[in-house]
Amino acid sequence: MRSQGFRAFSQDKRLNSIEQTSHRGEPAKAKTIRKYLGEGYEVIASMGHIRDLPSKDIGVDIQKDFSPRYLNIPGKSKLIKEIKAAAEASDFVYLATDPDREGEAISWHLAHILKMDPSLPNRVTFGEITRKGISEGMAAPRSIDMDLVDAQQARRVLDRLVGYKLSPFLWRKVKPGLSAGRVQSVAVRLIVDREREIENFKPEEYWNLDALLSADAGRKFTAHFWGVDGRKVTLANEQQTEKIRAGLADAVWRVAKVTESKRRKTPAPPFITSTLQQEASRRLGFTAARTMRAAQTLYEGVDIAGQGTTGLITYMRTDSLRLSDEAVAGARSFIAERWGKAYLPGAARVYKGRAGAQDAHEAIRPTNPALTPELAEQSISGDIAKLYRLIWNRFIACQMADCLQDTVSVDVEAAGCTFRASGFRVTFDGFTALYEEAQDEKAAKESMLPPLAEGETLRLHELKGEQKFTQPPARYSEATLIKALEENGIGRPSTYAPIISTVLDRDYVERDKKQLRPTALGIVVNDLMSEQFPDIVDVRFSAQMEDNLDTVEQGNANWRRVIGDFYGGFEKSLAAAEESMGGKKVKVPEQETEEICEQCGRKMVIKTGRFGKFLACPGFPECRNTKPITKETPGACPLCGGRILARQSKRGRTYYGCEKNPACGFMTWDEPTAEKCTECGATLLKKGSNLHCSREGCGFTKAAARKPRASAKE
Secondary structure, eight states: SSSSSSEEOOOTSSSSEEEEEESSSSSSHHHHHHHHHOOTOEEEESSOOOOEEESSOOOGGGGGHHHHHHEEOOTTHHHHHHHHHHHHHSOOEEEEOOSSSHHHHHHHHHHTTTOTTSSOOOOOOOOOSSSHHHHHHHTOOBBOOHHHHHHHHHHHHHHHHHHHHHHHHHHHHHHHTTOOHHHHHHHHHHHHHHHHHHHOOOOOEEEEEEEEOTTOOOOEEEEEEEEEEEEEEEEEEHHHHHHHHHHTTTEEEEEEEEEEEEEEEEOOBBOOOOHHHHHHHHHHHHOHHHHHHHHHHHOOEEEETTTEOOBBBOSSSSOOOOOOHHHHHHHHHHHHHHGGGGGSSSSSOOOOOOOTTOSSSOOOOOOOOOOOOOHTTTTOOOOHHHHHHHHHHHHHHSSSOOOOEEEEEEEEETTTEEEEEEEEEEOOOOOTTTOOOOOOOOOOOOOOOOOOOOOOEEEEEEEEEEEOOOOOOOOOOOHHHHHHOOOOOOOOOOTTTHHHHHHHTTTEEEHHHHHHHHEHHHHHHHHHHHHOOTTTHHHHHHHHHHHHHHHHHTSSSOOHHHHHHHHHHHHHHHHHHHHHHTTOOOOOOOOEEEEEOOTTTEEEEEEETEEEEEEETTTTTTTTOOOOEEEEEEOTTTOOOEEEEEEOOOOOOOEEETTTTTTTEEESSSSEEEEEEETTTTEEEEEEEEEEESSTTTOOEEEEEOOOOSSSSS
């Protein structure tokens, strides 16, 4: 579960508190809070929701103003009894679930089973799981915020209505077992629309013409063709390019104009949920779900040498850029001590969030700026160490001075043609001494030009023309999809990771390396939804619904009325779809492969079953041949020399094994490469940033070659 719960009860009948945390043994968060609360408190995990809508029916009475029917979650009876017994043994109960809509709803459900008055000051929240955060939270109890609860109820009921009404429609019209969702359907539409943009894209030819030049005895630099006689010209074909090149055969090249200026680069703001997920995807290769698992652990608390269990970051589901004065002061103090006062801006930086952002929590930041990644990594490792370093670096950098650069732009003229070159030199690194934001696409490489003066004659070393074609838009990655969802107002901080997980799990979308592409099933379902339920998959309609839920949270709308306004049109669309389609079914096209069925000679197709995708003969039921999907790798089996094939485990994880398995027995989780071991000649396997020999007992290792990266610095 994403968010879980714990409760703290006093043993001397003074205090009882309930809080949410992760479900793994004694939850780390419960352990941390118990430590800070001290004697007289008992802390017990509620493990997330204890009540929910029933799993086997819709659980919403549409005729009674959309009243939800909540049931105790199966398997939690024992825990509920324990909670009730501990509450009865205490004088007071504090509900301390996570500080968001879902956390507020969990507190409300707990109050219900404990027969607590939700209007009493029995609700506390912790922005960070530290001594300070817990002390501040316990010092400011409040009543349960029913606006937050109602916003969560509205989302839950809305999604249940859409899912339970649309899913049976898809079963009848496409195939059994499908599901539909309000937000996931919009995400699938974005991905399908992008795929069609790519398919329909018609590349256009253009040419680059670059001159390699130098001043006398000076360093060479490249200038790019810009235009003719002061007008910008795009070179559309080889003939046009060759005509320009021919006209430059005996030309004199000279510097026509030199423009020098100064440029400031400011640091990126601290992380919010969406930007953390995007940056972790770009820099660390993490999925959104993997990022949030690591962030949850950092928030709940980890054991740090000399400090015990403590939360290392503030709450990680937020769209606010606000930072506490104390945190900023800590960052500025650290910067001055580590890099000197030159790296501090004159005043603390204050970042403004986007319009419509909630301001319930701070931005994501380290709870203690003095706990550097180097110190933390003496106690933590793996994903949580990598993510902590990313969060710490971004937070400290956001309070550092600007990066200062000297820039220069040069116009070079020859036979009426203008060529341009530009570059820069860093004069003060500022925040880039610590951190620079990664880019979704590689930035053009820039370097400093040699000293040049207007009127100076240049020497031409090479004039090179290169054919290019315009490129289609890139498929979405997790990072760019989250960015698109946020920009379009689809979903909120707590929903980005579940949205992506859902569309992947339901086989509407698949990963192709880091790109997301729609499956044949996803395209069919999207097209059917777009035709019959255009509002559900309309980006603007979905964004408006999110705004309506925010209005409920702000106490400015009744949640039942919001649901009613939506359901009237939805019910009519559903009836119209049933009538227009009648008994018609939509067939999902099978993806044909080049793999030949050994039993009947047909080309096998890709099917999806209980354990993922597999190859099957299209001649079923006459031919029932099936086999797993495999992909050949560049390596060779170290045991028998056979091919190594990539396969998928039942959980979707890629592993590598000999083509002769099970007879051979070679299997590895590490990716085979084309490189050979210099000691024994066996295939080298890649694990992380290292290569190691696949032959057992060899022991040879080396660092993997790094891919070149464009640099913004000289």
